[in-house]
Amino acid sequence: MDAHRPHPMMPESNHDEIAEQLAIVDMKMFLATKLDGGQRSLLENKVLPEFEKKHGREPRNHQELRKEMEPETAYQAYVTMVSTAQDMMWDAVGTCVDRQIDDLMNLAEIENPKGSVRVNPDLEVPRYISAQDIHRMPGNYHGTYGERDVRQGAVFDRGAVVYQMGRNGGYMNDIRGHTIVSHYFSRWxxxxxxxxxxxxCTVGxxxxxxxxxxxxxxxxxxxxGAGMMRYAHARAERLNIPVHFSQQNAECTDFDDxxxxxxxxxxxxxxxSGKALPNILNECHRLLKxxxxxxxxxxxxxxxxMDTWSRIRGDYEIQYNYEPFWKGAITADFDKLCKEENFSNVAVGYQDATVKAExxxxEFGGPSKGVHRSWLMISGVK
Ligand SMILES: C[S@@+](CC[C@H](N)C(=O)[O-])C[C@H]1O[C@@H](n2cnc3c(N)ncnc32)[C@H](O)[C@@H]1O
Known part of the structure; x- marks a missing residue:
C-alpha cells in the first residue's frame, strides 16, 4: 500500500494531484505560522494603540478591535487567503474524487461484511448542519448523490489529510480516537x-x-449523511475493523434504553447548537447502562x-469557515450541563494527545499544551 493511500477506499491521487495538495498544505502552513503572526503584530502594534489614542480608553471587547482590523488591507488579504486556501483544498480534493467516483462506489460494495451500514432517507438533518457548508466543504457532511454514493465521505477522508496538515495522525487521522481511549483509561x-x-463519527x-x-x-x-455512512462502512471493512454505522441524529437515536x-x-x-447540546447529553444518559x-x-x-487576537481569529471561524457554534461550545459550562442531565463523577479538563492509549x-488534568497537543475532555458516568 503506498504511503498516500493507507487503505483501498482512500481516493488515489496522481502525481499532479499530490503536488497540488502538498502545495495547499504549504500555503495553509504559511498562513497559520508566518501570516497569522503578522496579523497579531498588526493588532498589537498598530490597531490597538490607534484605538486607544482615538478613543482615550482601552477597548471594551475584541469586537471593537475587530471592527478596526477589518478596514486594514493586510487583514483583508489575510482573511481572503485563508478562505481561498480552504476553497482550493476542497476543489483539489473534489476533482480527484470525482475522477474516480465510479471505482470508489464499486469498492464500497462489500461482500460478507463484518459490520453493517443502515441509511435513513427520511432523516431530517438538523438545521445547525444543513444551514451552511461547515468548513466551506461543498455539499457538507450530508450531501448524497444517489443510492450508491460515497462522495462526501471520500472528499472528507482525503480532505482531512490536507486540512489537518499531518497533525492528527497523517492519513489515518486517528489521534483524537486514541486520545479518547487514553482519557477513558486514565479515568477507568x-x-x-x-x-x-x-x-x-464522519468517516470513522x-x-x-x-x-x-x-x-x-x-x-x-x-x-x-447517507453517503458519509456508506463510505465509513466501506473504509472500516477495508481496514478489517467491524463497526455498525447508521444514519441518525445524536439528539434522538433509535437505539434501546x-x-x-x-x-x-x-x-x-x-x-x-446550544439547544442540541443538552439533548445529546440527555440521549447519552438514556442510552447508557x-x-x-x-x-x-x-x-x-x-x-x-484566549487573548484578543485568538478571539478575532475565532470570529473568522464563525463568520467565514461556517462554524456557527464555535463560540457557544468554548464558553459552554460542560460540568453544569452534564450534571443537569444527571451524570455523576463528571470531569472536564485537558488530556494529552496520543497515538497510543495506555x-x-x-495524562489528564494538566493545563492545555495547545492545539493538537491537548484536547478538552468531558466525561461522566450514568
Ligand atoms: C468535525 S466532525 C467529527 C469528526 C470525527 N468524529 C473524527 O473524530 O474524525 C463533526 C461531525 O459531527 C456530525 N454531527 C453533528 N451533529 C450531529 C448530530 N446531531 N447527530 C449526528 N452527527 C452529528 C457532523 O455531521 C460531522 O460529521
Missing amino acids: PEGKPLRILDMG HSTLAIASYFPEAETHAIDV ESFDLITSSAMLHET PGGAMVHLEVPGRYDE RGNT
Whole structure:
C-alpha cells in the first residue's frame, strides 16, 4: 500500500494531484505560522494603540478591535487567503474524487461484511448542519448523490489529510480516537466496554481507533449523511475493523434504553447548537447502562483563556469557515450541563494527545499544551 493511500477506499491521487495538495498544505502552513503572526503584530502594534489614542480608553471587547482590523488591507488579504486556501483544498480534493467516483462506489460494495451500514432517507438533518457548508466543504457532511454514493465521505477522508496538515495522525487521522481511549483509561483503567457508540463519527477516523482497543466489543457509530455512512462502512471493512454505522441524529437515536457501556464523540459538540447540546447529553444518559461512561472530546481552547487576537481569529471561524457554534461550545459550562442531565463523577479538563492509549495513564488534568497537543475532555458516568 503506498504511503498516500493507507487503505483501498482512500481516493488515489496522481502525481499532479499530490503536488497540488502538498502545495495547499504549504500555503495553509504559511498562513497559520508566518501570516497569522503578522496579523497579531498588526493588532498589537498598530490597531490597538490607534484605538486607544482615538478613543482615550482601552477597548471594551475584541469586537471593537475587530471592527478596526477589518478596514486594514493586510487583514483583508489575510482573511481572503485563508478562505481561498480552504476553497482550493476542497476543489483539489473534489476533482480527484470525482475522477474516480465510479471505482470508489464499486469498492464500497462489500461482500460478507463484518459490520453493517443502515441509511435513513427520511432523516431530517438538523438545521445547525444543513444551514451552511461547515468548513466551506461543498455539499457538507450530508450531501448524497444517489443510492450508491460515497462522495462526501471520500472528499472528507482525503480532505482531512490536507486540512489537518499531518497533525492528527497523517492519513489515518486517528489521534483524537486514541486520545479518547487514553482519557477513558486514565479515568477507568480497568474499563472493558462491550457495547460502544461513537456519535458524529464522519468517516470513522476516531471510531476505528476506539474500536481497535476493544475487539470483544460491538461498536456502533452514527452521523447524519447517507453517503458519509456508506463510505465509513466501506473504509472500516477495508481496514478489517467491524463497526455498525447508521444514519441518525445524536439528539434522538433509535437505539434501546440502557444499551451501551461507553458513548464517545470527537469534535462533534462544537458543530451542534446550544439547544442540541443538552439533548445529546440527555440521549447519552438514556442510552447508557447504569455505571456506563460517556467521553466527549472537544477543541482545546476555552474562551476565557484566549487573548484578543485568538478571539478575532475565532470570529473568522464563525463568520467565514461556517462554524456557527464555535463560540457557544468554548464558553459552554460542560460540568453544569452534564450534571443537569444527571451524570455523576463528571470531569472536564485537558488530556494529552496520543497515538497510543495506555491503561492507568496520568495524562489528564494538566493545563492545555495547545492545539493538537491537548484536547478538552468531558466525561461522566450514568
Ligand atoms: C468535525 S466532525 C467529527 C469528526 C470525527 N468524529 C473524527 O473524530 O474524525 C463533526 C461531525 O459531527 C456530525 N454531527 C453533528 N451533529 C450531529 C448530530 N446531531 N447527530 C449526528 N452527527 C452529528 C457532523 O455531521 C460531522 O460529521
